[in-house]
Amino acid sequence: MRTTLILGLAIILLWSACKFGSDKKTLPIYGNRAPVTKTVDGKQVTDTIYQTIPPFKFVNQYGDSISNKTLNGNIYVVDFFFTTCPSICPIMHRNMLRVYETFKSTGNFKIISHTIDPKHDSVPVLKKYADKLGITGNMWWFLRGRKEDIYTIAEKNYLVAVKQDSSAAGGYIHAGYFVLIDKQKRIRGSYDGTDPKQVDQLIDDIKTLQAEPDQMIVQ
Amino acid sequence: MSWKLAGVFIVVVAILFITACQSDESLEFKRYYSSGALVYQNHCQNCHGGNGEGLSALIPPLSDSTYLKKNIGSLPCYIKNGLKGQITIKGKIFEDVMPANDLSSVEIAQVLTYIGNSFGNKLNTIDEQSVQKDLASCR
Numbered sequence: 583m584r585t586t587l588i589l590g591l592a593i594i595l596l597w598s599a600c601k602f603g604s605d606k607k608t609l610p611i612y613g614n615r616a617p618v619t620k621t622v623d624g625k626q627v628t629d630t631i632y633q634t635i636p637p638f639k640f641v642n643q644y645g646d647s648i649s650n651k652t653l654n655g656n657i658y659v660v661d662f663f664f665t666t667c668p669s670i671c672p673i674m675h676r677n678m679l680r681v682y683e684t685f686k687s688t689g690n691f692k693i694i695s696h697t698i699d700p701k702h703d704s705v706p707v708l709k710k711y712a713d714k715l716g717i718t719g720n721m722w723w724f725l726r727g728r729k730e731d732i733y734t735i736a737e738k739n740y741l742v743a744v745k746q747d748s749s750a751a752g753g754y755i756h757a758g759y760f761v762l763i764d765k766q767k768r769i770r771g772s773y774d775g776t777d778p779k780q781v782d783q784l785i786d787d788i789k790t791l792q793a794e795p796d797q798m799i800v801q
Numbered sequence: 802m803s804w805k806l807a808g809v810f811i812v813v814v815a816i817l818f819i820t821a822c823q824s825d826e827s828l829e830f831k832r833y834y835s836s837g838a839l840v841y842q843n844h845c846q847n848c849h850g851g852n853g854e855g856l857s858a859l860i861p862p863l864s865d866s867t868y869l870k871k872n873i874g875s876l877p878c879y880i881k882n883g884l885k886g887q888i889t890i891k892g893k894i895f896e897d898v899m900p901a902n903d904l905s906s907v908e909i910a911q912v913l914t915y916i917g918n919s920f921g922n923k924l925n926t927i928d929e930q931s932v933q934k935d936l937a938s939c940r
Contacts, residue, residue, distance in 0.1 A: 668900045672848040672856050679857075714858040714897075751900070776847075 607790055609762075612769040613741075634767040635739050640696070640725035640732075643708040648694070648723055650767070657791050658692040659784070660740050660761045661775055662732075664699035665711045669751050670758040674775040675715060678760065682722050684785050690765075691788070693722040696736070698744045698754055700726040741772065760784055764791055830914065830926045837915025840908050845916075848899075853920035859897055861890040864920040873924070877909045877932045878939035906932045 613633025619626055639649045659681060663671040678693060685691045697703035703711075708724040726732075736744045736756075744756040762771035762784060771787050773780040845863075849855055853863035863869075868890055869876070883901035887894055904912070910932040917924030 666898070669847060672860055673846075676850065676856050711859070716857045 608794070609764075609770040609787055609790055612772070632766070632768045635735075635763060635769075638727075638731065638735055640727035641705060642723040642725055643705060643712045645705045648725060653692060653694075653767075655765055656690050656692045657765060657788060658694055658763050659788070660694050660696070660742075660763060661759065662696050662698050662736050662740075662742055662744050662756050664697050664752070664754060665703050665707055666699070667752050667754070670776050674758045674760075677775055677778060677781040678722075679715070680781060681760075681785060681788070682717065685788065686721065688792070691721065691792070694725055695722070696725045696727075696732050698729075698732055698736070698746075698756055700729055700732065741769070762787060762791070764794075826926070829928070830918075833911045833914040833926055833928070834918060836908075837911035837913070840904065840912040841915050844902050844904065845912065853916065855890075858893060858895065861888065861893075861895045862920070863916050864922065865890045866922045866924075869917060869922060869924065873927070874935050876913055877906070877935040880904060880909050880912070881936060882939060906936060909936075 611632050615633065616631045617628050618631055619628050621627070635650060637650045639647060642648050659678075661674060661678065663674060665671075675695075678695070682693060697708065703724075703726055705726065708726060712722070712724055733744055736742045740759075740761045742757050742759045742761060744754065746753065747755045758775040760773045760775040760781070761769060762773070764770045770791060771784065773784040775781065848860045849863050850860075855862035868888075872879075879899065880902050881904065884899040887896045889895075907929045910927050910929045913927040913932070914924075916922065917927060
């Protein structure tokens, strides 16, 4: 009898704890982290250095250079695709279109889709693809660059697997993840771009990130 | 309570009668249609969408009944061998490549029956024999 009571109480406590936690939601920060100790005003202060996206340079569908600096002050979502992809890309971009439509009129937000087949996907090919998808303006960029650079940033930095494989449909295998990057270039979420429910979650999480107070942004 | 039970019984019997009375033709349609839904999910849905809606100007929708009717004899070849070149669907031009899908003739018949009777389309059952005949004369 007494154990039941205690158990019941524990469950109620746990439940209310969970509920309280969800009221002020913050997104986790992914990747490696390292502590640094520095001296501020004669005192030892320990700070955390998070994994961030390193400098990069690609070209978008308009032929403009896009670097890490171009994205300063933006929250952005990243994916990897190729225009002739017969498998998961159409469903990914059908879902990404929803993200685009949702945030079309908000500033400081970008979508960047890297082609993993830069040999075929030239700037005009990317422009045509964007046009056909119905993308205008500068919110959603389709980027190409050196193949090594694209594959390295995908795997090492955005943690998305890509690989050329002649046995796969279309010649490449790649994961259909949408990766959410905050204004300090840290990974804050990773979503299966082929699953509409996870894309709903991404849309919610972008809103959460947009509402994050400014003092958290200053490093 | 017993009246309720009797009511349920009558309904069940009625359903049994109705299904029993279905013609062979409509049973065949149902078999083709439900198998076709699975083929569609596995081979078509990624690009053409769960509701046959396509994707912007990249991938055509599958809801143009006029196009489907007009090209019904070529559709098996389009699925089997893929499709290149320009086509006009619902007044819009599409020009990207559809990859070939190595499906059996019965799977093609099933998926065509599914597509031909979904997304607002209303065609007859497309059976395996007619698909085989069409496949034999692919260009």
